Amino acid sequence: MADAYDPANEGARMDYRDRMAYGDYLKLDEILHAQAPLSDAHDELLFIIQHQTSELWMKLAIHELSSARAAIAGGGLEQAQKSLSRVSRIFEQLNGAWDVLRTMTPSDYTTFRDQLGESSGFQSHQYRMIEYALGNRNPAMLRPHAHRPEALAALEAELARPSIYDVALRVASEAGLPVPQEVLGRDVSKTHQPSEAVEAVWEAVYRTPTEHWALYELAEKLVDLEDYFRRWRFNHVTTVERVIGLKRGTGGTGGVSYLRKMLEVVLFPELWTVRTRL
Numbered sequence: 400m401a402d403a404y405d406p407a408n409e410g411a412r413m414d415y416r417d418r419m420a421y422g423d424y425l426k427l428d429e430i431l432h433a434q435a436p437l438s439d440a441h442d443e444l445l446f447i448i449q450h451q452t453s454e455l456w457m458k459l460a461i462h463e464l465s466s467a468r469a470a471i472a473g474g475g476l477e478q479a480q481k482s483l484s485r486v487s488r489i490f491e492q493l494n495g496a497w498d499v500l501r502t503m504t505p506s507d508y509t510t511f512r513d514q515l516g517e518s519s520g521f522q523s524h525q526y527r528m529i530e531y532a533l534g535n536r537n538p539a540m541l542r543p544h545a546h547r548p549e550a551l552a553a554l555e556a557e558l559a560r561p562s563i564y565d566v567a568l569r570v571a572s573e574a575g576l577p578v579p580q581e582v583l584g585r586d587v588s589k590t591h592q593p594s595e596a597v598e599a600v601w602e603a604v605y606r607t608p609t610e611h612w613a614l615y616e617l618a619e620k621l622v623d624l625e626d627y628f629r630r631w632r633f634n635h636v637t638t639v640e641r642v643i644g645l646k647r648g649t650g651g652t653g654g655v656s657y658l659r660k661m662l663e664v665v666l667f668p669e670l671w672t673v674r675t676r677l
């Protein structure tokens with residue numbers, strides 16, 4: 400047998416005592432020591448890692464959504480499209496991840512569910528931040544964060560900013576499309592209410608895409624994003640039903656009944672209703 404190959408022979412550095420290495424840059428000591436199962440249940444590590452990786456992807460989604468919003472507001476629609484595509488791909492990644500969690504059966508989960516106490520994804524401030532940035536702005540969802548002033552302040556600050564959809568409508572107005580004043584000047588801390596006039600604006604965009612190319616592409620990116628987000632919600636509720644049936648959630652909601660209600664949320668209503676008109 401030939402000698403084992405040694406990459407040092409082609410110049411690979413093998414000694415990192417006085418250099419920044421992979422794990423230093425990525426802070427792997429912190430990340431890989433941040434799993435602290437509360438039971439001896441085999442599947443608790445899966446559960447923790449599934450959530451931690453989801454939270455990391457959500458962190459990136461928030462980063463991309465804020466740059467997309469800034470780009471839209473500044474007229475950089477192409478830059479915004481790139482960020483929004485990335486957010487859709489992140490959701491695709493999160494959607495695929497359910498396949499790993501689905502391998503956990505009800506018998507597996509019940510071995511450690513009690514350890515979770517009243518903690519629940521319902522209290523994920525990053526998830527709420529994504530919903531708020533996209534325009535689903537229920538102020539009641541601030542309350543579970545009252546005990547964490549930093550998260551609460553970040554969510555409150557988000558409610559004071561226009562949503563991604565608000566900035567898209569402002570750009571449509573600046574392009575000469577008749578977005579009503581009451582829509583442009585609405586209280587942005589609330590959820591946007593569907594408007595016939597806004598639907599007519601999108602109808603104009605969709606009927607003559609060549610005249611409104613950038614807005615047309617932006618609209619399709621937003622529909623794409625909402626499409627992936629809906630799949631995430633659907634995968635969640637289906638996994639939950641599969642694992643806990645109709646039991647109440649640890650966060651205190653009805654569980655599947657609550658998550659099914661959330662399937663009705665529409666982020667960009669006129670972008671969906673306009674399709675009936677075309």
Ligand code: HEM
Pocket residue numbers: 449450453454500508518519520521522523526635638639642643647648649650651652653654655657658661
């Ligand atoms: C076996 C796995 C899971 C079960 C049984 C489960 C169960 C539930 C239940 C019952 C709720 C409703 C709130 C409550 O009363 O607790 C909920 C909410 C939530 N879960 Fe999960 N979940 C699971 C996995 C996940 C994963 C992997 C994530 C990813 C981060 C996640 C994120 C969330 C979020 C963000 C909410 C709030 C949704 C909203 O308010 O619209 N869950 N989950």
Ligand SMILES: N[C@@H](CC(=O)c1ccccc1NC=O)C(=O)O
Pocket residue numbers: 450512515518519520521643647648649650
């Ligand atoms: N709500 C879940 C518990 C749960 O899934 C959970 C608990 C702690 C941290 C994250 C969780 N994931 C999503 O809700 C349940 O009722 O079993």
